[in-house]
Every structure is written in C-alpha cells, then in structure tokens.
Amino acid sequence: MLKGLNIAFKDLKIESRAREIFISMVVFSLLILIIFSIAFSDLLSSASKTATVTSGVLWICFIFAGTLGLNRTFATEVQNGCMDALKMCPIPRNSIYLSKVIFVFLLMLLVEIITIPMFSVLFNYQFTAIIWVGIVILLGSFGFVVVGCLISALVIRARAGEMLLPVLLLPLSLPVIIPAVSATSGLLRGEDIFSLMSSIRLLVVYDFVFFAVSMLVFEYVVED
Amino acid sequence: MATIIYSMMGETVLVAEDIFRDYGCLHALNGINLCVEEGEFIAIIGPNGAGKSTLLKIVASLTSPTKGTLQIFGTKDKDREDVQDRIGMLSHETFLYDNLTARENLLFFGKLYGMEHAALDERCDYLIRKVGLWKRAEDPVKNFSRGMKQRLSLARAIIHDPSLLLLDEPYTGLDMNASSLMENLLVEKSGMTKIMVTHDMDKAFRLCNRLLIMEAGNIVHDVVANDPNARKFAEAVCFSDGGQFKC
Amino acid sequence: MLIVAFGAIFFYLPVMKDSAGNVLDSSFNIFYFHMPIAIVAYLAFFVVFVSSILYLRENDSKWDMVSLSAAEVGVIFAFLVLATGSIWAKAIWGWYWVWEPRLTTSLVLFLVYVGYLMLRTALDDPLKRARLSAVFGIVAFVSVPLSFLSIRIWRSAHPLMFGGSLYGQEGGGLEGSSLLLVLLLNMLAFVMLFVSLTSFKFQNEKFERELEMTKGR
Numbered sequence: 001m002l003k004g005l006n007i008a009f010k011d012l013k014i015e016s017r018a019r020e021i022f023i024s025m026v027v028f029s030l031l032i033l034i035i036f037s038i039a040f041s042d043l044l045s046s047a048s049k050t051a052t053v054t055s056g057v058l059w060i061c062f063i064f065a066g067t068l069g070l071n072r073t074f075a076t077e078v079q080n081g082c083m084d085a086l087k088m089c090p091i092p093r094n095s096i097y098l099s100k101v102i103f104v105f106l107l108m109l110l111v112e113i114i115t116i117p118m119f120s121v122l123f124n125y126q127f128t129a130i131i132w133v134g135i136v137i138l139l140g141s142f143g144f145v146v147v148g149c150l151i152s153a154l155v156i157r158a159r160a161g162e163m164l165l166p167v168l169l170l171p172l173s174l175p176v177i178i179p180a181v182s183a184t185s186g187l188l189r190g191e192d193i194f195s196l197m198s199s200i201r202l203l204v205v206y207d208f209v210f211f212a213v214s215m216l217v218f219e220y221v222v223e224d
Numbered sequence: 225m226a227t228i229i230y231s232m233m234g235e236t237v238l239v240a241e242d243i244f245r246d247y248g249c250l251h252a253l254n255g256i257n258l259c260v261e262e263g264e265f266i267a268i269i270g271p272n273g274a275g276k277s278t279l280l281k282i283v284a285s286l287t288s289p290t291k292g293t294l295q296i297f298g299t300k301d302k303d304r305e306d307v308q309d310r311i312g313m314l315s316h317e318t319f320l321y322d323n324l325t326a327r328e329n330l331l332f333f334g335k336l337y338g339m340e341h342a343a344l345d346e347r348c349d350y351l352i353r354k355v356g357l358w359k360r361a362e363d364p365v366k367n368f369s370r371g372m373k374q375r376l377s378l379a380r381a382i383i384h385d386p387s388l389l390l391l392d393e394p395y396t397g398l399d400m401n402a403s404s405l406m407e408n409l410l411v412e413k414s415g416m417t418k419i420m421v422t423h424d425m426d427k428a429f430r431l432c433n434r435l436l437i438m439e440a441g442n443i444v445h446d447v448v449a450n451d452p453n454a455r456k457f458a459e460a461v462c463f464s465d466g467g468q469f470k471c
Numbered sequence: 472m473l474i475v476a477f478g479a480i481f482f483y484l485p486v487m488k489d490s491a492g493n494v495l496d497s498s499f500n501i502f503y504f505h506m507p508i509a510i511v512a513y514l515a516f517f518v519v520f521v522s523s524i525l526y527l528r529e530n531d532s533k534w535d536m537v538s539l540s541a542a543e544v545g546v547i548f549a550f551l552v553l554a555t556g557s558i559w560a561k562a563i564w565g566w567y568w569v570w571e572p573r574l575t576t577s578l579v580l581f582l583v584y585v586g587y588l589m590l591r592t593a594l595d596d597p598l599k600r601a602r603l604s605a606v607f608g609i610v611a612f613v614s615v616p617l618s619f620l621s622i623r624i625w626r627s628a629h630p631l632m633f634g635g636s637l638y639g640q641e642g643g644g645l646e647g648s649s650l651l652l653v654l655l656l657n658m659l660a661f662v663m664l665f666v667s668l669t670s671f672k673f674q675n676e677k678f679e680r681e682l683e684m685t686k687g688r
Contacts, residue, residue, distance in 0.1 A: 003335065006332060014324060017364075018323050076321060080318045080322065081315060081317030081319055082319055085380075086336070087285075087286055088285070088312075089308060090305055090306075090309040091336055147610070150606075151607075154607060157603060158603070160593060164589065164590065167589060168583075168590060171583040174576070202617075213610055220603075223287065224599075247597070
C-alpha cells in the first residue's frame with residue numbers, strides 16, 4: 001500500500017513541473033470570486049450581510065475549482081497508457097485511488113488557501129472562528145475529493161466524460177456538501193460549534209462512508 | 225534465488241485452460257489452451273480482431289477471462305498480485321510519463337515494484353546505459369523521439385528483471401535503426417520468457433522460436449518457427465481476410 | 472408474462488378506486504399516492520444497490536439488467552414523488568417548491584439516478600457499462616439514507632409521517648384504522664406495480680439482448 005503512494009508523489013512532481021491543473025484551478029476560483037463580488041456589490045458595506053453569502057460563495061469556488069481539477073486527475077495516466085502499467089505493478093489497485101485522492105486533496109487545499117484570503121480582500125470581510133471553519137472546509141473538501149476521484153475514474157472511460165463528471169459528481173457529493181455549507185455558514189454567523197455538531201457529525205460520517213465504499217469498489221472501475 | 229533454481233528446472237511459465245473472453249456479443253477468445261515453458265520466445269500473429277491483444281491482456285491480468293482458468297508461475301487468477309513482479313510488459317503505448325525525465329520514470333516504476341533504493345539506482349544507471357540514453361537521462365521524456373521513448377519503455381518494462389516479458393506490437397512507429405537496436409536488446413535477454421504480439425511476420429520468424437497463429441479467437445496453428453510449413457500456415461491465415469494484411 | 476401484465480392491471484385498479492372513493496379533504500388524497508410512491512422509489516434504488524453488488528460479485532449480466540430496470544422505474548417514481556409532492560405543497564403551502572432539506576434531497580436523489588442512466592448511455596462496451604454502472608449504483612445508494620432521514624436530521628417543513636409527532640395542520644396524520652388500511656393497500660398496490668413494471672422492463676431488456684446476440688452471430 002505504501003509503495004502505491006509513490007503515485008501521489010509522482011503526480012505532485014509532475015504537477016509542480018507542468019502546473020497546468022493547479023493554475024487553472026486557482027484562476028477559475030478567483031474568477032468566480034470576482035463575479036460574485038460584482039454581483040453582490042451591494043452587500044459589501046455590511047459585514048453581517050456578507051456573512052450570509054460567504055459560505056455559499058466559498059463553497060461554489062471550491063467545488064467548481066475542484067471539479068476542474070478532477071477532470072484532469074487521470075489524464076496523466078491515460079495519456080500513454082500508464083494506467084495499464086500501474087495496474088501491472090504489484091500494488092493494490094485501490095492504492096492508485098488513494099494516491100489520487102491525496103493528490104487532488106492537496107491541490108484543493110492549496111486553492112482554498114489562496115481563495116480564502118482573496119475572499120477577505122474582495123468582500124472586505126473578516127473571518128471568525130478560523131480554526132473550526134478550517135476544519136469544516138478540510139472535512140468537506142475531503143469528502144468531495146473522495147467522491148470526485150471515483151467518479152473521475154469512472155467517466156474517463158465514458159464518451160464525453162468531461163461533460164458527465166459534474167453531472168454525476170455534484171448530486172452525488174451533496175451529502176457532503178450540504179452539511180459542509182451549512183456548518184460553515186453557521187460558524188460564520190457566529191453560532192456555537194456545539195449547535196452545529198449534527199452537521200459536522202453528518203459530514204464525518206459521509207466522508208467515512210464514501211471513502212470506505214470507494215476503496216472497496218475502485219478495483220472494479222479500473223478493471224478492463 | 226528461488227527464481228534461478230526454478231529456471232534451471234525449466235519451469236512452466238503459463239498454463240491457460242479453455243479461456244473464453246466475450247465483449248458483449250463479440251467473442252474475442254473462443255477457448256484458448258496454451259502452455260508456455262521457461263525461455264520460450266513466442267510470437268502471436270494473426271489478422272486484426274483475431275484476439276491476439278486480448279489474449280496478451282489476459283496474461284498481463286489487465287483484463288479477466290469470461291470463462292476458463294489461467295495459471296502463471298503456478299499461481300491462479302486470484303493471487304495474481306504475488307506474481308505481478310515477475311511479469312513485465314512493453315506495449316506500443318510507451319507507459320511513460322511525458323513530464324518526468326528518463327531516470328525519474330524508471331525510478332518511479334522501480335519503486336512501485338518495491339525495489340531497494342540503492343539497487344534501484346544501480347539498475348537504472350545500468351539500463352539507461354544499456355538502451356543508449358545515458359546522455360539524455362535527465363531530459364523529460366516529452367522531448368524524446370519515438371525510438372528513444374520505445375527504448376526507454378523497454379528499460380521500464382524490465383526494470384524489475386521479470387521472468388516473463390509481454391510485448392504488444394513493440395515495433396509500431398519505429399524506424400529501421402531503432403527497431404534493430406530493440407531486436408538486439410530482446411535477443412540478448414535469452415533466459416527470459418517472451419510473448420510477443422506482432423504484425424511483422426518477418427520479425428516473428430527471425431526472433432521467435434514458436435509461433436501461435438490465431439484466427440477468430442482460436443489458436444489455429446501452434447508451430448515451431450523452423451517448421452517448414454510455418455510460413456505457409458501463417459500466410460494462409462493472415463492473408464485470408466480478403467487478402468488484407470494491414471498489420 | 473401475461474400473468475405479470477394481469478397483475479399490473481389488477482393491482483393498479485384498486486389504487487384509483489381507493490383514493491377516488493375517499494371522503495377526506497381532496498388535497499390530502501394525494502398523500503395516498505405520494506407516500507407509497509416515495510417508499511417504492513427508495514425500494515427501487517435499494518434494488519439497484521443490491522443487484523449492483525451482486526453483479527460485481529457474480530459477474531452475471533442478469534443482475535445488470537435488474538439494476539437497469541429498477542433504476543428506470545425508480546427514476547420515474549422519484550419524479551412522481553416530486554410531482555405529487557409539489558401538487559400537494561401548492562395546495563397546502565401555496566407554493567410548488569420550497570427549499571428545504573427533504574425536497575432538496577429528494578430532488579438530488581432523482582438527479583443522481585438520472586445521472587446513473589446517463590452514465591449508462593455514455594458507455595458503449597456492454598461489459599464495461601455493466602461494471603461501471605454497478606459501481607455507480609453502489610455509491611449512489613449512499614445518498615439515499617440522507618434523503619430518507621433528512622426530516623429527522625434537519626428541522627424540516629416536510630411533515631413527518633411516522634415516529635412520534637404527527638402532522639398537525641391536517642388534523643392528525645395517521646389516525647383511524649380505515650386510513651391506515653387504505654394507505655397500506657396503496658402501498659401494497661404500488662409495490663406490486665413496481666415489481667411488475669420492473670419485471671416487464673427486465674423481460675424487455677432480456678429479449679433485446681437475445682435479439683442482439685442472434686444478430687451478432
């Protein structure tokens with residue numbers, strides 16, 4: 001299993017060189033931010049009003065940027081038939097999946113780290129409860145990536161896979177996104193973390209369930 | 225160590241029993257029976273759609289048969305992971321990452337095969353020299369020519385020193401020079417069992433010692449290469465498809 | 472097959488009669504459709520889930536056909552849930568649609584399985600289609616409990632039909648044995664309808680594949 005994680009290192013190395021996925025994710029995310037800041041320009045005067053849209057805007061950025069990245073997750077493997085080469089290596093097949101999850105998750109984190117300060121600047125907004133918000137965002141992104149990598153591996157084999165990915169992924173990942181969004185907005189509205197525990201619990205449960213199910217079924221996705 | 229002792233005894237590399245493989249209503253393989261001994265160099269030839277590549281894929285465990293059993297190194301389908309590190313594959317696709325350098329590609333796959341760090345370094349150096357890419361070892365693969373890529377692919381395929389090497393049309397898109405270099409490298413590895421799917425009948429006769437001629441999912445002839453009738457059989461089958469030998 | 476067809480007609484009829492013959496507030500009548508349909512939709516997705524697992528385990532195209540049939544019927548039922556729910560909501564709440572968890576998750580559930588059917592059409596190789604859609608069928612089912620439990624998890628405007636609090640506005644949701652009887656009857660009828668529709672579809676699919684097999688030869 002640990003051997004298999006070399007795939008994640010390899011992906012990071014390639015990405016650090018080509019940077020094609022990361023750059024487009026960041027730019028896309030910032031563009032969405034700018035569009036929202038234009039659309040909501042009336043709200044910018046009051047922090048309490050901004051707080052109501054923050055969670056939605058941020059999550060839309062993350063999800064759309066994430067979808068963009070997920071579209072390219074398996075591109076490097078498909079290009080020269082490397083997927084077949086990986087499948088022939090003496091590693092468990094779901095370690096390929098795990099590596100991809102790690103890779104995309106790290107990419108998403110980087111995008112989020114850039115997006116959140118930019119949001120602060122563009123919306124003139126001061127974040128509160130940063131630690132908890134961070135944890136919720138981590139959990140939410142993880143769940144999203146977990147589902148996303150599986151669907152990405154699925155649709156890469158299909159016709160018009162890039163069209164299909166968002167259509168399949170967005171509804172399917174909603175069990176993670178709903179609690180993540182509601183917990184984030186609750187926190188930003190200044191609610192006590194304990195009153196949001198039910199959302200967070202749901203988030204954790206779904207992260208876990210999706211992850212476990214995906215690890216179990218991934219083998220069947222890559223089988224030819 | 226165990227590998228060496230086995231090979232002295234002339235181990236049976238592969239036993240296929242009654243293998244069927246359907247793609248929907250298309251029958252790619254119709255009951256293949258095959259036994260491969262240590263050290264053989266087998267060519268699989270036949271017209272397009274005869275099931276050559278499918279058979280190779282099944283041996284490579286890239287796909288599973290619809291019916292039938294396959295034993296490789298005495299191991300059944302289920303425990304294939306144990307023998308994966310004794311199988312290498314060289315395809316017409318390069319199996320390389322364009323954005324990594326030649327050495328990085330080899331190191332990456334070496335690590336996936338669980339090789340020790342020091343041994344892997346040494347092996348990489350050796351193979352890169354062997355395939356004549358020493359000067360370009362630190363260049364990204366995307367700058368390589370087709371021939372260089374294919375040589376590196378060969379190095380990648382044997383990085384873990386497999387006992388069974390599968391070759392899927394390794395000569396596609398190679399010029400004369402590159403393909404003769406490949407040929408030399410392949411012939412040199414005489415102890416290794418090799419199974420090659422090819423369209424190039426001349427190469428098949430020159431390099432291999434056993435020919436499997438396939439048609440419509442069956443092995444119609446299984447002959448040694450110096451069999452006087454071999455060429456006749458091969459041509460009969462390959463040209464049967466309306467005289468079409470678009471290989 | 473004839474028996475199945477008879478069953479469908481036979482069991483479909485009481486449904487119409489039951490709800491038409493009921494004297495309660497007319498908008499509430501739709502509930503007799505709504506809830507059984509909803510339950511049947513969940514049931515259909517559960518069938519997809521189970522047959523997907525069985526497909527991956529046994530590699531038998533029979534299970535693939537079951538998944539497909541159940542998913543198609545399930546999608547139709549999920550749509551009917553939304554439709555009947557909206558009609559009821561229009562009558563009671565004054566809007567067709569309100570953004571609240573139960574409705575949202577039901578809509579999403581519908582979309583997930585529409586996605587399932589889309590995925591199927593996008594895959595050409597039958598074996599690959601069967602396997603990949605089975606994988607999706609399994610993962611998709613993970614979101615079903617969320618829809619089912621959503622009213623319990625979040626405070627929701629959607630009436631909770633069983634488990635303690637009854638729906639107040641209508642004046643006592645499930646009181647009286649006659650109501651319960653009608654509900655159960657409807658439930659049974661819809662489950663029968665589901666079974667017959669699915670097996671219809673299954674037969675249909677089977678013949679189609681046999682036809683293709685003979686054509687292919």
